Amino acid sequence: MSSYLPIVTLDGPAGVGKTTLARRVAQSLGISYLDTGAMFRCLALKLGPGAEYLPEAELKERCSQWTFNLAGQGAHTALLCNNVPVRGEVRTEEVGMLAARIATVPVVRDILCAIQRELGTRSPLVAEGRDMGTVVFPMAHYKFFLDAAPEVRALRRLHDLENQGQNADLTTLTEQIRKRDALDRNRAIAPLRPAPDALVVDTGSLDIEGVLGVILHHIQVHGGIV
C-alpha cells in the first residue's frame, strides 16, 4: 500500500508541456502540483556549475541546506525553497542543462526523492518530472507519460519564445532538446521512461486543451480523486 495521498504523475521529456499541464490538471482537481524539474533547477542554480563533480559528502552537506515546501493549490501552487518562492530565473535552458547534470548524481536524486515523497504525504498532488511514476511514486493512483518528437517540442518552444518577444532559432532549440533528452534518457539512475502502468499520450497532434481533455477524462472514468 502507498503511504502517500492520491497522486497523479505526469512524466515526459523537456518541452512537452508538463508544467503547464500539471498546473491545469491541479486546478481542475482542486489539488496542488509539484514541479520537480524546478527543484532540480533550483538546486543547480544554488550549487553552481560543476557541482556534479563535488565529493559526495560535500554535495550531500550542501544539498541539505535547502528545504522545499508547497503553498497554495491549483494554478496558485507555489514551490518554496527555504521559504522563498522559486522564481522564473530557474526556467532558462542553461539552468535546465545544469539541472540535467546534477540530476545524474545519486545523492542529489536521493535527497530530492525523499522530499518529494514527504510532500506526497501532506497533500494530494499532481507530480510532474521524469521519474515520478517509475521511482518516486510507484503506487500513484494515475500515471501519464507525455511524449512528442524533438522537432515538435522545439517548434512549440520557438512559438512560446516568439510570443514573449524573444528571438530564437529552431535548429538551436532542436539541438538543445536532443542534448537534454540524451542526458535524461541515458543516465544510470532513474532514466526518463514510461512506467509500465502509465498511459502514454502522444501530444504531437494535440494542443494543451486536447491533452488536458485526455488526462481529465481518464481520471474521471477511473473514479476521480478521492
Ligand code: DC
Ligand atoms: O522538467 P524540467 O525541464 O524543468 O527539468 C530540468 C531537469 O531536471 C531535467 O532535464 C532533468 C532533471 N529532472 C529529473 O532528473 N527528474 C525529475 N523528476 C525532474 C527533473
